[in-house]
Amino acid sequence: MDKNKKPIIVSIIPARGGSKGIINKNIREICNKPLIAYSIEASNKASLVDYTFVSTENSEIAEIAKRYGAEIINRPIELSEDHVPDLPVLKHAIEYLEIKGIFPDILVWLRPPNLFRSCSDINNTIQKMLDTNADTVRTVHLVKESPYWMQIIDEEKILKPFIEGGEIKYYQRQLLPKVYKASGIVDVTKRDVVMKQGKLFSKENHRALVIDRAQVVDLDNEDDLLVAEYILKNVLGENFHQKSSKKAIFFDRDATLNEDEKYTYKIEDFKLLPKVIEGLKKLKNFDFFIISNQSGIGRGYYTLKDVEKFNNHMLNEFKKHGINIKKIYLCPHAPEKNCDCRKPKTKFLKQAEKEFNLDLNNCYVIGNRETDILLAKNADCKSILVPTNGKEFDLMSINPDYRAEDLEKAAEYILKNN
Ligand SMILES: [Mg+2]
Ligand SMILES: [Zn+2]
Numbered sequence: 576m577d578k579n580k581k582p583i584i585v586s587i588i589p590a591r592g593g594s595k596g597i598i599n600k601n602i603r604e605i606c607n608k609p610l611i612a613y614s615i616e617a618s619n620k621a622s623l624v625d626y627t628f629v630s631t632e633n634s635e636i637a638e639i640a641k642r643y644g645a646e647i648i649n650r651p652i653e654l655s656e657d658h659v660p661d662l663p664v665l666k667h668a669i670e671y672l673e674i675k676g677i678f679p680d681i682l683v684w685l686r687p688p689n690l691f692r693s694c695s696d697i698n699n700t701i702q703k704m705l706d707t708n709a710d711t712v713r714t715v716h717l718v719k720e721s722p723y724w725m726q727i728i729d730e731e732k733i734l735k736p737f738i739e740g741g742e743i744k745y746y747q748r749q750l751l752p753k754v755y756k757a758s759g760i761v762d763v764t765k766r767d768v769v770m771k772q773g774k775l776f777s778k779e780n781h782r783a784l785v786i787d788r789a790q791v792v793d794l795d796n797e798d799d800l801l802v803a804e805y806i807l808k809n810v811l812g813e814n815f816h817q818k819s820s821k822k823a824i825f826f827d828r829d830a831t832l833n834e835d836e837k838y839t840y841k842i843e844d845f846k847l848l849p850k851v852i853e854g855l856k857k858l859k860n861f862d863f864f865i866i867s868n869q870s871g872i873g874r875g876y877y878t879l880k881d882v883e884k885f886n887n888h889m890l891n892e893f894k895k896h897g898i899n900i901k902k903i904y905l906c907p908h909a910p911e912k913n914c915d916c917r918k919p920k921t922k923f924l925k926q927a928e929k930e931f932n933l934d935l936n937n938c939y940v941i942g943n944r945e946t947d948i949l950l951a952k953n954a955d956c957k958s959i960l961v962p963t964n965g966k967e968f969d970l971m972s973i974n975p976d977y978r979a980e981d982l983e984k985a986a987e988y989i990l991k992n993n
Contacts, residue, residue, distance in 0.1 A: 583677065585623050586683040587685070593656075619645075627644065628647065632649070659774055682766060682769065685761065689792070706993065709780050711762070711782070714786045715756060718754050720747070755783060760790060792806075822938055824938065824939045825941070825956070826866075834848060864902050864922050902930075939951070940959070943962065943969060948974075959988065
């Protein structure tokens with residue numbers, strides 16, 4: 576792959592006619608749209624994808640695929656049987672394209688049954704490959720049931736641990752290592768992995784993009800179709816697959832961005848912490864928000880007006896450096912009010928998700944307190960702990976995804992892991 580030229584990126588959607596479990600699965604309608612259309616439309620909407628092809632031997636599928644905006648790879652019958660693995664199908668697709676004069680560098684493998692896939696998922700997976708130069712990137716999801724706690728029943732009908740010693744070593748849920756499973760939502764692999772190494776996926780230079788477990792469905796029988804339709808209609812929305820969503824960073828304010836001894840509200844006390852500007856500048860491709868608990872208002876130590884003045888002063892300081900904070904969410908309530916906006920409650924995160932079309936799973940919360948990390952965990956965001964006023968980390972019973980010495984280090988971590 577020539578580093579200096581933009582790689583050619585082609586989606587391949589494998590869709591044969593025969594299918595077990597559900598007859599004509601690939602063209603069965605879900606919310607008045609054939610299953611295969613969800614993959615085609617998501618791919619066509621993904622800005623990093625240059626071409627969207629459906630590989631099929633079936634003329635009816637080809638007709639429908641064209642109608643929804645895909646081009647067709649005519650797959651031979653012998654590559655359309657039940658037992659044929661993915662590799663020869665992808666190999667054939669590449670050879671077919673190259674004969675037609677399209678020379679893909681990167682292939683995006685999109686299985687039609689994985690319909691809870693947005694164009695952002697496709698872009699994010701490709702972007703990860705471009706950023707890391709991995710040979711393969713696959714979407715994975717966190718598995719709830721850890722293999723360390725699984726059992727097998729042996730020939731003598733004795734119940735035994737699946738992994739010897741697992742339950743002893745990981746005697747508490749918190750100790751369990753996170754385990755992931757390939758979701759099949761988006762698999763991206765380089766042409767040379769397939770054509771030169773003769774593999775679907777690289778074994779060595781292989782990375783993962785973690786996606787939400789809720790996006791993973793099995794479409795094996797008629798009931799599954801009904802469930803998928805229900806989820807699209809009532810949870811994700813029928814146009815979920817075409818929806819692009821953005822990544823954002825939610826900052827705590829006090830002792831994370833500005834110095835804070837306790838109840839900071841006077842402009843003359845405003846002082847940004849070291850490396851805040853450097854860090855925010857590095858993250859210029861993200862949207863920025865602040866979520867702040869200001870119980871000093873509810874306790875009567877200062878007013879909402881005081882806080883707004885202070886915040887405007889801070890926003891102006893940021894603007895001087897070309898840094899834009901999209902919105903500040905603040906909870907003015909004292910803790911005993913038991914409001915639903917005080918961190919670690921997620922009301923403001925959910926509000927921002929809707930208001931700004933965010934992809935919360937790929938958002939970060941950065942703060943200096945346990946409440947900030949809990950906020951992230953409660954909303955399935957990623958979390959970074961910074962030391963209080965740049966000095967020491969708060970004692971924590973819950974682990975953040977990362978502990979960063981300062982905001983510049985936090986920024987470097989985010990860029991490396993995105
Ligand atoms: Mg704080
Ligand atoms: Zn509140």
